[in-house]
Amino acid sequence: xRITTLCGMGFGTSMMLxxxxxxxxxxxxxxxxxxxxxxxxxxxxxxxATDIVVAPFDMEQHLKxxxxxxxxxxxxxxxxxxxxxxxxxxxxxxxRKGGDxxxxxxx
Amino acid sequence: MExxxxxxxxxxxxxxxxxxxxxxxxxxxxxxxxxxxGSITGDYIxxxxxxxxxxxxYQVVVPGIVLLHAHPGNNVIKTCIxxxxxxxxxxxxxxxxxxxxxxxxxxxxxxxxxxxxxxxxANLLSNQQYLTKIRKTKSSKELYNLIISLIR
Numbered sequence: 031x032r033i034t035t036l037c038g039m040g041f042g043t044s045m046m047l048x049x050x051x052x053x054x055x056x057x058x059x060x061x062x063x064x065x066x067x068x069x070x071x072x073x074x075x076x077x078x079a080t081d082i083v084v085a086p087f088d089m090e091q092h093l094k095x096x097x098x099x100x101x102x103x104x105x106x107x108x109x110x111x112x113x114x115x116x117x118x119x120x121x122x123x124x125x126r127k128g129g130d131x132x133x134x135x136x137x
Numbered sequence: 138m139e140x141x142x143x144x145x146x147x148x149x150x151x152x153x154x155x156x157x158x159x160x161x162x163x164x165x166x167x168x169x170x171x172x173x174x175g176s177i178t179g180d181y182i183x184x185x186x187x188x189x190x191x192x193x194x195y196q197v198v199v200p201g202i203v204l205l206h207a208h209p210g211n212n213v214i215k216t217c218i219x220x221x222x223x224x225x226x227x228x229x230x231x232x233x234x235x236x237x238x239x240x241x242x243x244x245x246x247x248x249x250x251x252x253x254x255x256x257x258x259a260n261l262l263s264n265q266q267y268l269t270k271i272r273k274t275k276s277s278k279e280l281y282n283l284i285i286s287l288i289r
Contacts (some may be wrong), residue, residue: 039209046204106201107263
């Protein structure tokens with residue numbers, strides 16, 4: 031499964047999100063989830079390969095028609111908020127995949 | 138080469154209780170500090186402003202705190218961080234986290250060497266007690282020393 035963290039440039043906000051999410055995945059022993067920071071411009075090309083997109087709240091307008099599970103974060107350093115929303119999204123993404131194991135390739 | 142927050146924080150671009158009227162003035166203020174001390178070019182200030190017009194006010198990523206940055210590259214002379222607290226909070230038009238009273242600017246020469254500093258910054262900003270201390274501090278010199286002392 032792939033989580034993309036998104037911001038305008040792909041090296042500030044999205045990197046910060048990536049660091050927190052990697053911690054959360056480690057805590058929950060989820061090894062088969064990769065986290066990739068990216069910028070809005072490059073995201074369109076990666077969307078099909080992404081299961082979950084995590085972005086700061088006010089990026090909502092850019093994600094209205096996204097095919098991914100969309101997670102919007104209000105406070106980027108609130109690990110509790112990120113944990114709850116991301117774990118919930120992973121569950122949703124798994125259901126979408128039809129109950130496949132995390133990390134299995136899409137057929 | 139990965140830099141720490143201590144290495145990237147530009148002492149002369151740490152200012153406490155600054156008075157600005159609006160978003161553009163705030164970006165100009167912190168941007169000009171970084172220009173003055175040779176960390177970025179004037180074009181980078183413009184680039185930081187353009188992020189708001191092109192992508193919206195998403196950079197207010199923590200309640201009351203904006204993390205300004207534009208694309209890494211040649212407009213950045215040295216990878217750097219500026220940190221300014223405001224006397225009066227101002228609106229950045231963010232839907233969740235307005236008004237803003239802490240303005241942080243990041244300039245990166247490349248996409249990676251600032252990650253350690255970013256992690257240290259995130260750690261600092263996630264601690265409410267630290268933020269209360271930062272917001273209370275009235276002198277710029279004290280603010281710089283405080284931030285350095287809070288880095289974990």
